[in-house]
Amino acid sequence: MLSSFNQTPFLHSAITIGSFLLLTIGLVGALTQKNLFKIFLSLAIAEASLFIYFIGMHFEVGKVAPITTNEVTQFSSNMVDPVPQAMILTTIVIAIAILSLALSFIINYFKLTNNMRVDEMNELGEDR
Amino acid sequence: MSLLYFVAVPLLLSFLTPFYANYLRYISVGMNIALLALAIAFINTPSITEYISFDSPLSISFVLDSASLFFLTLFISIMLLFSLYHIKEESRKDIFILTNMLLASVLGLVLSGDIFNIYIFFEIASITAYILTSLNKDKKAYSGAIRYMIIGTIASIFLLIAIMSIYLNIGSLNLVTIGEQFATVNGNIQFLILLSLYRVWNKS
Numbered sequence: 001m002l003s004s005f006n007q008t009p010f011l012h013s014a015i016t017i018g019s020f021l022l023l024t025i026g027l028v029g030a031l032t033q034k035n036l037f038k039i040f041l042s043l044a045i046a047e048a049s050l051f052i053y054f055i056g057m058h059f060e061v062g063k064v065a066p067i068t069t070n071e072v073t074q075f076s077s078n079m080v081d082p083v084p085q086a087m088i089l090t091t092i093v094i095a096i097a098i099l100s101l102a103l104s105f106i107i108n109y110f111k112l113t114n115n116m117r118v119d120e121m122n123e124l125g126e127d128r
Numbered sequence: 129m130s131l132l133y134f135v136a137v138p139l140l141l142s143f144l145t146p147f148y149a150n151y152l153r154y155i156s157v158g159m160n161i162a163l164l165a166l167a168i169a170f171i172n173t174p175s176i177t178e179y180i181s182f183d184s185p186l187s188i189s190f191v192l193d194s195a196s197l198f199f200l201t202l203f204i205s206i207m208l209l210f211s212l213y214h215i216k217e218e219s220r221k222d223i224f225i226l227t228n229m230l231l232a233s234v235l236g237l238v239l240s241g242d243i244f245n246i247y248i249f250f251e252i253a254s255i256t257a258y259i260l261t262s263l264n265k266d267k268k269a270y271s272g273a274i275r276y277m278i279i280g281t282i283a284s285i286f287l288l289i290a291i292m293s294i295y296l297n298i299g300s301l302n303l304v305t306i307g308e309q310f311a312t313v314n315g316n317i318q319f320l321i322l323l324s325l326y327r328v329w330n331k332s
Contacts (some may be wrong), residue, residue, distance in 0.1 A: 090248065101255060101277070
């Protein structure tokens with residue numbers, strides 16, 4: 001019974017459903033929340049769901065990480081695909097850079113206006 | 129001449145110029161003129177594909193054909209006019225750090241033949257544009273920059289969805305291979321990819 005949970009199709013479907021739920025949580029949170037911190041937190045959750053999906057869909061049971069060690073001396077077919085892991089590593093760095101830039105903007109905006117709600121940002125001249 | 133100079137020279141200058149802040153404008157104008165001369169030197173050559181650091185399936189590739197040469201010349205001449213326009217202003221010296229980095233990322237975006245490199249250069253261009261939006265450091269600038277960041281982050285999420293769907297279904301990141309094999313993909317997934325890319329096009 002428990003070994004059926006450790007099969008590749010089950011893991012792939014679980015990862016697909018879970019990451020789709022996380023993506024939905026992130027996008028709905030970004031569209032409905034009013035606090036600026038919560039909006040960017042939701043967008044970070046949505047990006048993290050994509051990382052989980054992409055790494056998880058290229059994992060198969062029984063394969064090892066694409067790193068050469070003393071036991072594993074050459075690249076072979078029982079390694080997982082190294083391209084998605086390199087891509088996701090780069091994407092995580094970019095996501096952290098954008099999130100920190102957004103936080104610095106929010107802090108400066110809060111110092112100037114004492115306001116952190118997105119529906120009260122009317123500096124650009126719209127009528128409410 | 130290697131195609132890598134179009135990306136490497138503006139990027140290197142944008143990181144070096146804070147040490148020479150008084151000569152920043154003249155350095156930028158000179159660099160733009162040199163890049164324009166380099167781009168004009170590539171007219172009438174057949175299309176070039178340049179592989180960097182590995183052999184063909186693993187490498188990063190830069191492609192220069194007539195369409196990318198047109199956009200290359202367009203961006204460089206616009207940036208040359210911009211730096212000539214700002215050459216008299218003393219107050220905004222540091223703007224050239226950001227515009228040089230923007231030029232480097234946009235040139236890489238045009239030249240790159242690899243869809244993940246396109247994502248990376250897109251993000252660098254976005255970050256530079258966010259900082260350029262907030263350059264006045266008052267209420268309006270930060271308000272506009274925060275709104276732009278929300279829209280841009282959602283667009284980059286959808287671009288990442290499109291790239292992931294392409295890699296999961298085709299197994300390659302090279303633009304030529306994607307173009308050859310895109311017709312063999314399931315129709316629903318084609319629709320998903322095009323919808324995600326349409327969202328990105330809407331933003332920019």
